[in-house]
Amino acid sequence: MKVVITGAAGQIAYSLIPFLCEKGIFNSNEKLDLNLVEIPQAMGRLDGFVKELEDSAYSTVSSISTFDNIENAVVDADWCLLVGSIPRGIVLNGKEIKERSDLLQINGGIFTEQGKAIGAHAKEHCKILVVGNPANTNALIGYKSAGKATQLWMAMTMLDALRAKAQLSQKLGCHVDDIYRLAIFGNHSPTMFPDLENTIVAGKKAYQEIDDHDWVENDFLPKIQQRGAEIIKARGASSASSAARAACDTVKAVEHPTRSGDVFNAAVMSDGAYGMPKGIFSGFPLISDGKGSVEIVRDYSLSDFAKKGLEKTANELVEERDLVKDLI
Ligand SMILES: NC(=O)c1ccc[n+]([C@@H]2O[C@H](COP(=O)([O-])OP(=O)(O)OC[C@H]3O[C@@H](n4cnc5c(N)ncnc54)[C@H](O)[C@@H]3O)[C@@H](O)[C@H]2O)c1
Numbered sequence: 001m002k003v004v005i006t007g008a009a010g011q012i013a014y015s016l017i018p019f020l021c022e023k024g025i026f027n028s029n030e031k032l033d034l035n036l037v038e039i040p041q042a043m044g045r046l047d048g049f050v051k052e053l054e055d056s057a058y059s060t061v062s063s064i065s066t067f068d069n070i071e072n073a074v075v076d077a078d079w080c081l082l083v084g085s086i087p088r089g090i091v092l093n094g095k096e097i098k099e100r101s102d103l104l105q106i107n108g109g110i111f112t113e114q115g116k117a118i119g120a121h122a123k124e125h126c127k128i129l130v131v132g133n134p135a136n137t138n139a140l141i142g143y144k145s146a147g148k149a150t151q152l153w154m155a156m157t158m159l160d161a162l163r164a165k166a167q168l169s170q171k172l173g174c175h176v177d178d179i180y181r182l183a184i185f186g187n188h189s190p191t192m193f194p195d196l197e198n199t200i201v202a203g204k205k206a207y208q209e210i211d212d213h214d215w216v217e218n219d220f221l222p223k224i225q226q227r228g229a230e231i232i233k234a235r236g237a238s239s240a241s242s243a244a245r246a247a248c249d250t251v252k253a254v255e256h257p258t259r260s261g262d263v264f265n266a267a268v269m270s271d272g273a274y275g276m277p278k279g280i281f282s283g284f285p286l287i288s289d290g291k292g293s294v295e296i297v298r299d300y301s302l303s304d305f306a307k308k309g310l311e312k313t314a315n316e317l318v319e320e321r322d323l324v325k326d327l328i
Contacts, residue, residue, distance in 0.1 A: 099142055139281045
């Protein structure tokens, strides 16, 4: 089982790789070949982390290799976790990258190259999870550049789903494991729409149990949509441990059959489901058969309030796609 992780010397990878090395994440007893990818300037830091991984003596791991180029790293890859990207605010060639359009263009270049390499060299049924932001549009660029329909490209919305579950469990005093069918629609950005109208908690409809639309609209939604910013403000750095947990949970959700009556969350290529425009990567409720097939669950009913939320996040995704149209 060959697993490629980019941004391997970054803060998310520092938590993610140990999570992935625990038993039971992959639906296979094959040992892991970890291919860790970084930019040349970060290879020293990555070597330090590799020493720590070696010292962890994971029984699940067969080999750990490092790469400063994507082409060689992805040969015969089963999974690619694309975590590395250029954050907003970084100074490149003397210019601070502030605008979303600049960020999209710079990261677009990275994901064009990575997509091409994955399409050409990774396994036919390779699964790819894009974590690096702007994740949905990076995934779109990677998918188009790979040009291989048999490979499964996803962008991460699991963290948004976990955040929503945590808030709901606090509101209703239930355990997060009792929450079913909670869906994140749209972009991994403040426009995302976390839907509670189809959520089931311990066999009951969550919306009726909450019985307070004002809380949903004015407390819950902004809390989930702004949670990333809240963490940056408090920690002085973006969420890392929870993002790593969510990436690992996404891998586990794809590798194993979804529990009966539930869904998991990731953004995949839209085929027009729920009125989301075709040809963008949008968050949807998904199920996996644990054998490589992932499908959109299509039986959610959406109120006018939800439809308005979906429209807003769809518009943002279309705008982002237009900003990178020369790359796709
Ligand atoms: N989708 C989500 O839910 C979610 C949640 C949190 C963070 N993120 C995003 O995840 C990304 C990583 O976050 P982090 O906190 O680990 O950042 P970080 O800055 O600590 O690490 C990123 C690493 O990526 C590396 N990198 C940059 N370009 C690369 C390339 N072309 N190939 C390989 N490596 C490359 C950098 O050298 C750095 O070590 C950010 O874009 C962040 O916004 C997404």
